[in-house]
Amino acid sequence: MAERMPRVGPSRPTITDVAKAAGVSKGAVSFALNGRPGVAEETRARILAVAASLGWTPSHRARALSASRAFSVGMVIARPPELLGADPFYPSFIAGVERTLSDRGQSLVLQVVPDLSVEETSYRRLATAERVDGVFVLDLRLGDPRIALLAELGLPAVTIGRPDVPSNHPALLVDDRPGVTAAVAHLAGLGHRRIAHVSGPLHFLHGSVRRQAWEQALADAGLTAGPCVESDFSAAGGAQATRALLDTDDPPTAIVYGNDLMAIAGLSVAVQLGIRVPDELSITGFDDTELAGYVTPTLTTVRTDPFGWGRAAADALLDLIDGRPGADIPTPPAPLVVRGSTAPPPTRHP
Amino acid sequence: MAERMPRVGPSRPTITDVAKAAGVSKGAVSFALNGRPGVAEETRARILAVAASLGWTPSHRARALSASRAFSVGMVIARPPELLGADPFYPSFIAGVERTLSDRGQSLVLQVVPDLSVEETSYRRLATAERVDGVFVLDLRLGDPRIALLAELGLPAVTIGRPDVPSNHPALLVDDRPGVTAAVAHLAGLGHRRIAHVSGPLHFLHGSVRRQAWEQALADAGLTAGPCVESDFSAAGGAQATRALLDTDDPPTAIVYGNDLMAIAGLSVAVQLGIRVPDELSITGFDDTELAGYVTPTLTTVRTDPFGWGRAAADALLDLIDGRPGADIPTPPAPLVVRGSTAPPPTRHP
DNA sequence: GAGGGACGCTAGACCGGTTTAGTAGCCCGC
DNA sequence: GCGGGCTACTAAACCGGTCTAGCGTCCCTC
Numbered sequence: 001m002a003e004r005m006p007r008v009g010p011s012r013p014t015i016t017d018v019a020k021a022a023g024v025s026k027g028a029v030s031f032a033l034n035g036r037p038g039v040a041e042e043t044r045a046r047i048l049a050v051a052a053s054l055g056w057t058p059s060h061r062a063r064a065l066s067a068s069r070a071f072s073v074g075m076v077i078a079r080p081p082e083l084l085g086a087d088p089f090y091p092s093f094i095a096g097v098e099r100t101l102s103d104r105g106q107s108l109v110l111q112v113v114p115d116l117s118v119e120e121t122s123y124r125r126l127a128t129a130e131r132v133d134g135v136f137v138l139d140l141r142l143g144d145p146r147i148a149l150l151a152e153l154g155l156p157a158v159t160i161g162r163p164d165v166p167s168n169h170p171a172l173l174v175d176d177r178p179g180v181t182a183a184v185a186h187l188a189g190l191g192h193r194r195i196a197h198v199s200g201p202l203h204f205l206h207g208s209v210r211r212q213a214w215e216q217a218l219a220d221a222g223l224t225a226g227p228c229v230e231s232d233f234s235a236a237g238g239a240q241a242t243r244a245l246l247d248t249d250d251p252p253t254a255i256v257y258g259n260d261l262m263a264i265a266g267l268s269v270a271v272q273l274g275i276r277v278p279d280e281l282s283i284t285g286f287d288d289t290e291l292a293g294y295v296t297p298t299l300t301t302v303r304t305d306p307f308g309w310g311r312a313a314a315d316a317l318l319d320l321i322d323g324r325p326g327a328d329i330p331t332p333p334a335p336l337v338v339r340g341s342t343a344p345p346p347t348r349h350p
Numbered sequence: 351m352a353e354r355m356p357r358v359g360p361s362r363p364t365i366t367d368v369a370k371a372a373g374v375s376k377g378a379v380s381f382a383l384n385g386r387p388g389v390a391e392e393t394r395a396r397i398l399a400v401a402a403s404l405g406w407t408p409s410h411r412a413r414a415l416s417a418s419r420a421f422s423v424g425m426v427i428a429r430p431p432e433l434l435g436a437d438p439f440y441p442s443f444i445a446g447v448e449r450t451l452s453d454r455g456q457s458l459v460l461q462v463v464p465d466l467s468v469e470e471t472s473y474r475r476l477a478t479a480e481r482v483d484g485v486f487v488l489d490l491r492l493g494d495p496r497i498a499l500l501a502e503l504g505l506p507a508v509t510i511g512r513p514d515v516p517s518n519h520p521a522l523l524v525d526d527r528p529g530v531t532a533a534v535a536h537l538a539g540l541g542h543r544r545i546a547h548v549s550g551p552l553h554f555l556h557g558s559v560r561r562q563a564w565e566q567a568l569a570d571a572g573l574t575a576g577p578c579v580e581s582d583f584s585a586a587g588g589a590q591a592t593r594a595l596l597d598t599d600d601p602p603t604a605i606v607y608g609n610d611l612m613a614i615a616g617l618s619v620a621v622q623l624g625i626r627v628p629d630e631l632s633i634t635g636f637d638d639t640e641l642a643g644y645v646t647p648t649l650t651t652v653r654t655d656p657f658g659w660g661r662a663a664a665d666a667l668l669d670l671i672d673g674r675p676g677a678d679i680p681t682p683p684a685p686l687v688v689r690g691s692t693a694p695p696p697t698r699h700p
Numbered sequence: 701g702a703g704g705g706a707c708g709c710t711a712g713a714c715c716g717g718t719t720t721a722g723t724a725g726c727c728c729g730c
Numbered sequence: 731g732c733g734g735g736c737t738a739c740t741a742a743a744c745c746g747g748t749c750t751a752g753c754g755t756c757c758c759t760c
Contacts (some may be wrong), residue, residue, distance in 0.1 A: 031748095062748090084441040107481060111448060268644055290584065358756075393738080
């Protein structure tokens with residue numbers, strides 16, 4: 001491996017060059033540039049002027065080595081690539097993270113791995129090579145093994161959602177329950193009695209929490225739990241689950257989906273089966289993706305804020321890394337956005 | 351800023367620790383670990399054994415400083431966050447990039463900026479802080495200013511698509527034309543004569559190239575260019591453009607969209623207007639996103655391979671950084687996937 | 701007028717690797 | 731028996747910053 005590129009021109013000025021040009025020592029330059037006391041105001045101004053005229057910029061690498069800091073945070077996404085594209089969560093979340101990071105001079109190191117089998121390796125690599133100062137933990141799972149792994153690695157972390165195993169990481173408290181509860185209450189209020197659910201994978205905390213919220217909301221409304229199909233947050237899975245739900249003797253009059261992608265695919269299945277939405281079947285999603293407002297009928301769904309979560313999570317992680325451990329961060333409950341895909345159920349015996 | 355974290359336990363072993371434990375010098379350890387000649391086979395084995403028993407792992411930071419390499423590549427995405435999520439291109443592309451990078455021990459530094467006004471700053475920051483060894487250039491624009499910027503910064507780069515300004519960066523030759531041509535030919539073959547286009551922003555190379563290909567394909571089929579509406583690759587834009595096209599005296603019988611998202615939104619608009627697809631209107635997309643197969647009717651579209659492009663682009667960039675400049679990389683033409691949204695046009699005067 | 705700070709700065713260690721210059725030891729040939 | 735070349739290794743410079751110890755100098759104080 002050719003690790004050394006041939007330097008083309010005169011290389012960038014270093015702090016030593018600035019020191020020489022200003023007639024002071026390296027240390028003085030470092031102090032001046034970092035705004036530390038111990039340098040006369042006049043000297044500081046001169047040093048800054050020289051640095052500017054030389055076009056000096058700090059070397060990230062040297063600072064990283066010297067300060068034992070990577071000035072970067074990491075994120076490991078373990079999803080098969082074909083699933084990754086369809087879900088708009090990550091791009092929005094990352095955009096939010098970046099907003100905070102660039103404000104604070106840090107950067108994001110992203111790792112995408114195809115599945116859980118290499119996930120641990122990926123975290124280990126980030127940690128042992130000291131490429132990052134901390135990580136985000138997303139897509140929490142039941143009894144998530146990453147909590148122990150991160151403790152072992154001594155890597156600061158912020159979880160998105162509160163894990164169900166003891167952890168001392170600050171958590172961004174994303175609670176999906178109010179959204180699901182609102183959706184179910186909305187449907188129950190319209191008169192629905194058989195309200196089904198198409199969930200995400202139940203080993204995911206968000207998959208399982210949404211499912212539980214659906215069940216609880218039904219109980220609260222005095223309804224018996226309708227059928228629930230565990231799916232995988234994909235369009236294909238949503239379509240398949242919908243077919244399974246509708247192809248029964250006593251199909252539900254409403255389906256609460258774990259995310260928009262499955263809901264949109266389910267909507268399409270209903271159309272294919274000649275079931276009119278929302279007249280004969282009501283549908284709700286979760287996420288409020290852009291497309292939710294542009295399908296027919298438009299999709300009633302729960303509006304989440306991955307961008308805002310990304311910002312908040314990044315702030316929390318950087319504070320933690322800077323030695324200011326914070327408490328868990330609350331997020332506002334996600335509101336239900338009522339659109340065209342929900343309506344009163346058909347009267348049973350017209 | 352607290353740049354130094356309190357060290358909790360005994361810190362990780364360094365190459366010096368290994369040297370001491372093995373009774374040799376630092377240099378010998380470095381040579382042994384890097385498989386260089388000049389170390390007796392027996393000594394090398396002993397050093398490796400000691401390193402392993404101490405749990406030594408290389409420090410990325412130290413290597414970066416010493417080798418004047420970041421061992422990272424960068425990617426700047428300039429899109430408003432709300433648009434970023436809807437388009438599955440980037441996640442898939444990044445997944446492909448990562449596959450190559452992790453194989454080759456590099457990592458990806460991602461920057462997301464809300465719009466073009468801060469794009470230049472973002473590239474400059476990556477370059478001047480020497481955070482990355484090279485970058486990908488995506489979403490090429492007409493007369494793209496980044497080509498000159500990267501030349502000024504001396505930053506190795508690989509473009510996705512060939513820019514229309516002179517550049518000495520290797521390009522991943524993504525040609526959207528065959529896909530669009532196939533779509534138009536398919537429609538013309540079905541008997542369509544008025545084939546419209548909803549394009550992406552024309553200042554983007556891919557937006558403009560797809561539009562030109564549509565125009566050329568119409569000419570090749572002996573048809574006059576139908577109406578074209580410039581849109582923005584978003585669902586909202588696609589819906590609006592579709593309404594504009596269909597709300598005329600002589601609406602097209604087919605619409606070729608610049609991407610799937612606009613096509614799906616357009617499909618929905620047609621349904622709302624009571625226009626049956628594909629009986630009264632044929633529709634084609636571009637991308638073959640997951641949802642394309644799960645809307646009703648299923649979407650005829652052009653299948654692109656962002657994952658494969660990511661892999662190839664990353665390989666090319668790393669080769670370039672390693673001093674092995676490569677030629678432009680061809681990619682196979684994107685095939686048309688014929689599904690349910692295209693059919694012969696209605697007979698004009700039944 | 702001597703002792704004691706505070707200030708302003710310098711010299712140099714340090715982070716953890718890579719890499720070059722130099723040296724000891726060995727075998728070889730003439 | 732001695733010069734020459736090769737092998738295997740050591741010592742130390744280097745990458746570009748941060749940070750500590752220390753040293754004049756000036757001013758204040760008693």
